[in-house]
Amino acid sequence: MNITMKNKNFIKLNIIMILLVFTSCDDILDESPDNRTEIDSLDKISELLVNAYPQALYAPFLEPMSDNADDKSFSADQTDLNDFMYDWRDFFDDDEDTPTNYWNEVYEAISQANQALASLDELGETNVNQRGEALLCRAYGHYMLVNVFAKAYDPSTASSNLGIPYVTAPETTLLPKYSRNTIKEVYDNIRADLVEGLKYLGNDLNYSEPKFHFTTKAANAFASRFYLTVGEWDNVIKHSNIALGSGSGVENIRDYENDYRLAGLSYSERSFRFTSSIEPANLLLIVAESLYDRSHFRLRYQLSGDLARDLFFRGNAAGLRWSEGVFGQDLFYNVPKYDEYFRTTNQAAGIGNAYVQAPVLTTDETMFNRAEAYAMQGKLQLAVDDLNTLLSVKSQDYTSDDALSIDNVNANFSIDPEFYSPFYDISADALPMINVILSTKRAVHYNEGLRWFDVKRHNIEVVHERDITPSVSETLVLSKGDNRRALQIPTEAQSRGIMPNIR
């Protein structure tokens, strides 16, 4: 009996022990399996937002679709991407520099922003700069996607045409269902995020590397672009003014004449400065994995001799030579705007990944936006002033005598009223001004991908010539309202139930 009593106690003791272990083992199993981190402070949310900017280029696929591309014929290098884009064919590879890659990378950036917002809610932090940055990132990402993968904004069709899925929360399951919002919904969401986000921004000291983040200026530059797209001119001017600062803004824009040409920068020094954080014109820089620096100058559908003449060699609106240097010859005409950074993964074998840094928001663009808005409002003098400011630092040996007047513009830059056909009307008075602004913008932002957005916004017809044989060529036309202006949804997304664009 005695023994069995002891046994019972022993068993009891063990049961208690096991229960103790059982209750404590959930704590044991909380142990993190590796060096992963947790989002438990504002600092970490800031670090999440470092990756909330799309790490992909759009220029490699948008530039050949625009009128900034021309056929250099058979001797130049051909790549599938360049080739498909030139005649607006659907292209579904997902390597770097492709539309699919851009889609994936932008949504990845959006997911970082959504996570930051979710973490802010968890931490109960509302009125902080991080919220502003996250909302701006989310708005910017969706804005870029809707402008690439959907039709141009037009209030009359925006609520019936499909945009892209607007994602507002981190994904929690393996394959959740997504569907495309209408263009109107997407723009409403962008506007809401933009307006809300701007409220929290203001503490630019928050950023250790401000040029890679939505500072107040960068955010307003984006707002300027957004309102330009939807045709709200007051807002364009309002936000451009904040981004450009008071005065003429000349000290904040890219001074090709003094900082590049007269400073005697070499090719590689120019491309370094163009993409650098020390360049005051650069408001927002992104870094993308890309091979574009290795190919842009030699691709077949790029800056041909004819196009180089039209865009650059003939001089600019002020009748002066551009300070923006065109380098290379014949098959290799190019403007130094790309500078590769090669990150090695195996030093000995020389294997690694190639990156480029690119400005995606600049004061130059913002000033063009403002000029266009002024022109649309009929404030032609203000518009031409902005244009002169821009030309003053982008022309060789510019003096105040070279300044354009409204009359000059009207005399020299008239154009077929059908050429530009945005969803709103351009008055006959404003048309030559709009034309000179957009033409100048096209050259200044050559090979940055921005021209495509103007082509789309203004519904510009694009005509591409292409050699089929050394003696026979064909003409490819992207007419106004062509469905191919909306790039096709990536096949992977289509196969997960996302509606493709009409072809």
Next chain:
Amino acid sequence: MKLKLTWLLTLIMVFSIQLSSAQVSTVSGKILDNSGLPLPGVTIIVNGTKRGVVSDFDGNYSLAAKTGDVLKMSFIGMKTQMINVGKSSTINVTMTEDLESLDAVVVTGYQNVERELFTGASQTIKAAEIKLDAVPDVTRSLEGRAAGVSVQNVTGTFGAAPRITIRGSSSILGDTKPIWVVDGAIQEEIVDISFQDLVAGDINSLLSSALAGLNANDIESFEILRDASASAQYGARALNGVVVITTKSGKRNQKPTFSYVSEYAVRAIPKYNQYNLLNSQETMSIYRQLASEQVGQITNTGVVNGRNGGVYNLLYNSLGPDEQGNFNVSNTPEGRARFLQQYELANTDWFKELFRSTPTQTHTMSFSGGGEKSTTYASVGYFTDAGWTIADRVRRLTGNLRNSYYFGENDKFKVTSQVVASIRNQKAPGTFNRESDQFFGSFNREFDVNPFNYGLTTSRAIRPRDNDGNLEFVRNNWAPFNILQETKNNSVELNVTDVRFQGQLDYKINDNLEYSFLGTARYANSISNHSSTEFSNVANAYRADGNTIIRDANTFLFQDPEFPNSSPRVVLPSGGILRNSRNTITTYTFRNSFEFKKRYNNDLHGLTVYGGQEYRHTDRSSAFNTGYGYQFSRGGTVFTDPDILRKAILEGDDYFGDQETRNREVTFFANTTYDYDKKYILNLSGNYEGSNRAGKSDGTRWLPTYTASGRWNIHKENFINNGGVINNLVFRGSYGLSALIANTASNNEAIFRNQVTDRGVISDRENAIDIEDLQNTELTWEKQTEYNLGLDIGLFGNRIAMNVDAYYRDGKDLIDFLTTSGIGGESIKLGNFSSLVTKGVEFQLNTVNITSDNFKWNSGFNVSLLNQEITELQQEPNVFDLITGGQFGNVVGFAPNSLFSFDFQGLDEDGFPTFELPEGGIDFQSTDDPLSYLKNEGPTLPTLTGGFANNFKYKNFDFSFFVSFSAGNKIRLDPSYSSDYSDLSVFPTEFVNRWLTPGDENITNIPVIPSTQLIQQRGVTDSRRTFNAYNYSTERIADGDFIRMKNITLGYSLDKDIVKKLGMNRFRLSLQTTNPFLIYSDDKLAGQDPEFIRSGGVSFPITTLYTFTLNVGF
């Protein structure tokens, strides 16, 4: 009558008194084994009582018993004998071996289960029967021995694990290795690496074997737990099977025995006639073609400024004046020809230069003994291998001490303590990690000095020494290179310390209930120093800046991005590179368990209930540091140009780092066995396991697994009573669920990873946090349900024993990649989406063919067949993974990691290979329906494996041989073809049949050596891809089928009498040869070992061993 009756009673009483006085009160005697030697440790119990003793060292026993008592004498491996006590007080007994009970117990690592009650599929293997002498890693000895276990010696280097799978690979992306359990506790690898990492030949592969620190001589037995029921207690880790290893221990009341085993092994040096490579003369004739104007692949400027250069580089360097201003080689066609002729005749035997036949030595001393209340086993082992090549060396010291103590009433308590330790020092060729180049479709490793790889990939026209006997240098990475010099100056030194402490307490609470505690702590630490001294080619490559062409080409120089116009400069002006890395593992295991065992109703019903709880704790850490400018020849002083760190940092090459991983696992388990008269057995097992793999998230933290199984001991049925022909007939069946928490995915909550941004300017960089994996609340464990049916037959007292097992495994929720819409922010995700079905049959036959006093012959045969098919998959594999059988090369309808080939369609009119290709040509990275043009070759894992063993014993001689075989898999031939060759290239003999002139495409499939003009015309990239595609084409594939004579052993044991006179109890000499030859393999392999995957680095093939072994016991 009354009186008479009284008398009778008295008489009876008297008699009875007399009778009782005739009864013995003590019985004693001696117990011998069947060879007549005393047998200690035999348990003698008076049946039906608790009285019992154990025979002593001399086999003597003595206990109180009376006439009519029955003595039950039992000893493991012997037939239990029941002896009636008669009048004699001396009972001597000879115990006989019990063939049936040889493996009477199944050791699951948790429980020891009587085999006749064990319902799972498992196989016990005695270590002594399969031991490969002088092979220090025990896992290799399982090849061909265990049904269902596939062992592929993909590398033979010490410390690297073979590829072992049990019943195929059960996971698609995750781990496919079985778990190793040593004396009850899971033995983890120091680094957890995948099969792809294992065959990459990187330094980490030297730490991939969990058992490299275990001395083969210390192992008693292996238990292969094959089906879900057998491995049920490992529940959530058992997906890939379990191998339980039991180490030796002392026995109670055993005479102290001391044994010494010494093994000396000589390895064969590879010979060129095994491989079909061209000799130097034939090679030179190809070089001449390469250097000819028509081909132009070897050119003057290319040779002088090129990254690499051989014979022609030597030639052009000799054309100038030497230091004394003499021209030694005249720059005339004759002078050049004379110079080249030396190399034409060199015919260097690199294997002779680089390999050695120094024997390896293995010494093990062990002591084993036991008293009434304690047992001891102690051993010390030393393995030394001076190196098969000039670039490797191994020393390993192992120690093992295991004691058990019994105390308390009826030895109620048993405490076991064990310390196992090993120290290893290993030298390996200096190696950098291999990289796959998916763009061109090849693998690269720079600065490879692996002697075996060097011998096969280096031209025989190059010489290690010049005519004066001085080292002769060719060019590698723009710097001078000589393999003899380089192996001395570029090597890895690895030091591993591995210690395990284990304690076990068994407490018999009463006759039916026992409590056990097991605690294990293990700490292993590996430090590797990769030294590339200032004299190495590696360091000199950083200093090669001969002229502007070289300066601009040499990637080891530094171009300061802040000065875009500056020219690249040397940033390692002095010293070499010292790269240290450290890997540690700390594991703890604690287990509490109870076992209740009772038989009811006159032993008719038996019940065993086992249950408990276990906690496992594993921490791994891995750190590295690269020291630039370490001056090996100057006492290790450090002389660093700060710009080399700028170079490293700018290029994103972390020069130091430290990472940790932590595993925590908690398990609760229960197992119930019921039997009816030991005829019908039913077993139910449940396991509830929790893991921290997913961190703080409690979604799918816990997983229950279960099995149900049964056994019918048909031979116990009355209807089988057929005069002793059938002594064993068993039918088994099991069904169960096992699982694996895959370490490939752990994102039950989003995984956030710190990083530093990739920006070209250091001052622009900042810290970032990346969402590595989005949350997947649906993430769950990989699961597998398994059905197993087994039949065991034993005839004629188990002289013929057979097992057949058939199984069906259904793997569900296996983790794999899938492509998403990208909208959530992760375009490629891991999820539980795949399924895999495995079907298989295993058959074993063991026979005792002849057994007489002088001659014994027994055989063992096993064969396993399996068929695997992926039934569901979301992933889209790319071409490179399909043609290399890579980790991601999986396709529905085929076995995991099946091999695919470019479908070769003959040569074209230029002698270029052609294939069936999609529009757009060869793209190794394409995922666009590659199956429409690639041809399936077959699986990489054998579908048929087995072995055939024969053991003979004649008087004092024993002889055995073992043949292992394997079939059903495909092997990619070593890549030999390229669009561009150099004066260092080596060519296989079929090169003589290559395409030379138009029209040859009709008679040969060996591609052309293209001229530079032709390469330009067809595109440099396209040409490189075309020739690489040829390396991965239907032309370059062979069957993996082979039959290998695995080992042959001849032994001689001295007569027991003589041994005894010498004061010993054992004396045996043996000669063994391991891997002597292949009986069959595909001719296309031409010397390539069907198991070995050549990747350079630290990987060496398995080789033929000739071993002499001395085994003595005192």
